[in-house]
Amino acid sequence: MSVQPREELVQRIENVIDQIRPYLQADGGNIRFVNLTDDNVVNVELLGACGSCPMSQMTLKAGVEQAMKKAIPEVKSVEAIN
Numbered sequence: 112m113s114v115q116p117r118e119e120l121v122q123r124i125e126n127v128i129d130q131i132r133p134y135l136q137a138d139g140g141n142i143r144f145v146n147l148t149d150d151n152v153v154n155v156e157l158l159g160a161c162g163s164c165p166m167s168q169m170t171l172k173a174g175v176e177q178a179m180k181k182a183i184p185e186v187k188s189v190e191a192i193n
Contacts (some may be wrong), residue, residue: 120185121147127182128155131175135161142175145192153179155187162193 121144128144135142140161145154155175161167170193176189
């Protein structure tokens, strides 16, 4: 029984999010994986302090998205749904 490539990609995405989560939690925030689109855009929800922080878009693009693309080149971008 082999893992489907898409399922494997989602697992890798969740692993990267798990590595980033402690940094966000240190500032009172959190992040939740929502889904992966057909064109490899990762949708996440920013929670806690991250949901209302004016710097959250910069954190998302400069931190989360860069880490995600470095670990998983197939990812096109990371977008917050909230």
